[in-house]
Amino acid sequence: MRIGLDFDNTIACYDGVFHAAAVERGMIPAEGVATDKASVRDYLRSLGRDADFTELQGYVYGPGMKHVGLFDGVERALSELCAAGHDLFIISHKTRVPFAGPPYDLHRHAHAFLAARRWADSCFGNSRVFFEPTKEEKVARVRALACEVFIDDLPEILALEGYPPGLRKILFDPEGRYVGPLESCRDWRTIAATLLGACAP
Template structure:
């Protein structure tokens, strides 16, 4: 089975990262909520929208060392490879930040995958040539179609709802924060990589 996987907020977990990076740069009070939305709302609400935009580039380009894979993702990769599935990472992000230093965010994401032994030539890794970072959502969907993905896993229902994916593709909504209970009828909604691993360990090619 050919399985496509999103990257940001699907593989890479940013819990607490924006808070830590914003504190590091002196942008927020220490007692602010640790989630990304609290940081964004604080900066946007105080007229510092550009600071948040630059913060995103800083995190995605320079501080991926603060980021961890979601629990269970490495085990999912190992189990899926053992079951004979073909895994692809297909995500979208601009290559350089809109504001601030021009970090290569594609290279930073690949470095994250390599440093955590998720990408490489091993039997329990995803091959580098099967990792794609596209510049737009439309190009992401087109890539999934070109790869003939039979399954796609993403944290955003608006991505899974886009036209252009392969006909009949199985769509899995990764929802660890239980934000999209109302989407359960449209997509297979899963709260953890352990759940997803169990699904596909049984679905051998």
């Protein structure tokens, strides 16, 4: 089976990362601002510092990847899928450089994040990782690779037109907030069990 996977907020987990990066860069106080991304954004916006948040995003997806971790269970799930002979591809919507601030090479930092994890490097390598500049090109890549399954954390991405006929779309929804027609899973253990056709031990 050919399985496409989104990268940001599907494999790479940014919980607390925007807060840590903003504190590191002196943008917010260490105390008094909740650690989720929205709270950091809203705090900066309340001070009229929208541009600072845009720049912060560029930093987080660039050198700030050092703060980023993985969702629980993703390493085991993807390793099991690889071992079972499935072809895995990362297909992500990611510009080469940020919209504002220093021109970090966001693709290079994401590739380095994967290369630092042996299991990920062996599952994908650079030849199976695609960072596309637009959402439309992301969908086109899923189609060009003839993916049979695609996993993403955004319902609006899975709702786009142009995917290959018969594609199985799985919404990764760790907070369990989605209500709608899409097939959804809250964790990677469930995704692996679903795709492997048996419960993971």
